[in-house]
Amino acid sequence: MIMNQNVVTIQLDSILWLLILVGILVSIGIIVSIYKFIAYRRISIVSKKIDYLVEDLIYKTEYLTPAVESIVKLSNYIDIIEGVVKQNAESVLKYVTENKESAVKISKQLKEVIREKK
Numbered sequence: 001m002i003m004n005q006n007v008v009t010i011q012l013d014s015i016l017w018l019l020i021l022v023g024i025l026v027s028i029g030i031i032v033s034i035y036k037f038i039a040y041r042r043i044s045i046v047s048k049k050i051d052y053l054v055e056d057l058i059y060k061t062e063y064l065t066p067a068v069e070s071i072v073k074l075s076n077y078i079d080i081i082e083g084v085v086k087q088n089a090e091s092v093l094k095y096v097t098e099n100k101e102s103a104v105k106i107s108k109q110l111k112e113v114i115r116e117k118k
Contacts, residue, residue: 070114077110 074110074114
């Protein structure tokens, strides 16, 4: 009978240790699941912010594209005019001084082209 009592106490001790170990593992599991929940929530918030940022950038690029294209065209025109002026500077200056009205009309037409592209 003494042996049976020792075996029973050993079994109770081992069961007690197993219950403690299971309790520790369950509490660690609960803590990890709470941490996962918080981490996934933060990830979703950050992904929404990135999505809003990308949408805003796309909108702004769509808005700015016509303006950039008109600036590129205008710079090409300026390059062409600059090349003509460098080659025929005297004749261009003479034409502009003689025909001020046509120079003003050309500048107005350029302004209208730029406004249309906006």
